[in-house]
Amino acid sequence: MKRFGMVCRLKPQGAEKYKALHAQPWPEVLKMIKQCHIQNYSIYEKDGFLFSYFEYVGRDFDGDMAKMAADPTTQKWWAEVKPCMEPLSTRAEGEWWANMAEWFHLD
Numbered sequence: 378m379k380r381f382g383m384v385c386r387l388k389p390q391g392a393e394k395y396k397a398l399h400a401q402p403w404p405e406v407l408k409m410i411k412q413c414h415i416q417n418y419s420i421y422e423k424d425g426f427l428f429s430y431f432e433y434v435g436r437d438f439d440g441d442m443a444k445m446a447a448d449p450t451t452q453k454w455w456a457e458v459k460p461c462m463e464p465l466s467t468r469a470e471g472e473w474w475a476n477m478a479e480w481f482h483l484d
Contacts, residue, residue, distance in 0.1 A: 379438070380482065383429045383474035384465065387422060391461025396422075398458055405450040413441035427462065429474060 387395060399420060410418060414435025421428045435441050445451050459473070468475035 379433045380479060381429075381431050381433060382477040382479060384477055385427045385429075385474045386463040386465065387425050387427050388461055388463050389425065392422075392425075395427075395458060395461040398454075398461075403450065403454055406454045409445055409448050409451050413445045415441075427474075 414433055415431045416434055418431035419429065421430075433441075462473075464473050465475040
């Protein structure tokens, strides 16, 4: 299992829509997330920043992320949520959410 922490900005004008979408996420999107071996997934907000945490339990992260990105329903979901967000300028090439380095963990 690998833990992931990621950060993104939330546009002020998109905050209510983003919150409403995540209050009732589409079942097909949740199913795809689980099919791609992601579990214990949470998103937090503070002062216009979104922080996401999830655990990946699969064997091919890049393959599973490609599978998710190719899913038509997930693409429609992203088309709804991405206008609510602004990626960090310091993110790596190809990232929307910026990956964070894990500095500490306690089980």
